Amino acid sequence: MMQLAIDLGGTAVKSGVFEGRRLIDSEELGAADGQVVLDHVTIAAERMLRGGRPDGVAIAVPGIVDPEARRLVAAHGKYAELHGVDLAEWSERRFGVPAVVENDARAALVGEMAGGSARGTRDAVLIALGTGIGTAAAIDGRVIRGAHGHAGVLSGHVTVDLDGPRCPCGNLGCAEALASTWALGDAVGRGTVAVGAELALRLETAGELGIRDLVETRHEAESAAILDRYVRIWGAVVVSQCLAFDPTVVVVTGGVMRSGDVVLPALVDYVHEHLWSSSFRPSFVTPEEPALSVLRGLAVLAFESRTSKEDP
Incomplete structure (x- = not known):
């Protein structure tokens, strides 16, 4: 079976064609x-499909999707024109099969649990640190979705x-308004944080x-102080996730992990120190191919959507 995957990311759009996994x-x-x-x-997908037709299509969006996973409900600052658009119907018109639509962080967690860094784990949380916090x-x-599609994805x-x-x-x-890439640019622009000479030169x-x-x-x-505060804020988010969902594994991903050797140990220390005394101390993993x-x-x-429709 051939699947078409479309990731409408905040800074880039990735499309992929899979045979199985x-x-x-x-x-x-x-x-x-x-x-x-x-x-x-559409143009990119048709090029990759080489005249073929996918057996299943799934689309990820950086926001809230409705409980039926058919459309984007809310995403602050991106893809506003797609709010309420029936992406499943769009996929059916373009590729002959309706799409599953899912939040991008949920999709990432599914991928890591299915065959990635959290493979074999049944209880996990994911935090994606980059432009925002997913x-x-x-x-x-x-994966947790909740009655209205908001569960699990708004810890940032x-x-x-x-x-x-x-x-x-x-x-x-x-947390996202205080410790993300866009928050950093906003704070520096408004002059609410001090920056050193080298960081100021990089901005210029x-x-x-x-x-x-x-x-x-x-x-x-100045940079050390900002980074320390960011790590503590990210740690507070993960602590909240652990208290709410009691995971065995925490998946940490996103652009920040390009500097994971610096960030991850400090994040782990913060979380383990601040969890409830009897809480399980989860292991932390990062994707090999985030x-x-x-x-x-x-x-x-x-794949699961297509096979479930074929089951009697």
Whole structure:
């Protein structure tokens, strides 16, 4: 069986064609909005399919999907034109089969549990650290979705500072609004955090900053202070996930893991120190191919959706 996986990421759109769980072709495009990105995806997919027709299609979006997994309900700041669009129907028109639609962090967790860093684990949480903070959770082998599609994926919007800034989601002092790539750029731009000479030069040269810039300039006191606060905020999110879902494994992924040798040990120490006294101390893992986690999870979802329809 051939599955088509489409990951509408915040900074890039990845598409892949799978035979079972084996990736046979993939393409990456720059992110656009609304119908534009769907048109680009169609062209790329048809090129990879080489005239064939997929047996299943799955699409990941960086936001909330409805309980029936057919459309994007809410995503603050990206793909606004796709809100409410029936992506399953779009897929059926374009490829002859309706798509499964899932939150990108959930899809990544499915991929890691099916054959990645959390393989063999039935109880796990995931935190994706990058442009924002994405999360997901699974209990007894099943990802948590909840009655309205919001369960498990909004731990990055837990309040960690009651006096913090208002997040685009509407909440105050969200972890994502305080410790993410976009939060760093916002804070530096507003002058609410101090930056050292080297970090300031990087901003002047590149026009933007990432978490890796903090890691690489941590010899400056200003960068070290920002990075330390970020790790503690991320740790607070993982502690909240552990208290809520009691996982055996924590999957840590996202762009930050390019500096995982610095970030991960500090994150593990924070979480293990701050968990409830009797809480299980989970192991921490990182994907070997984090860029493919979502696509691999989508391939699983597309396969399962197709085979479930064929069962008597």
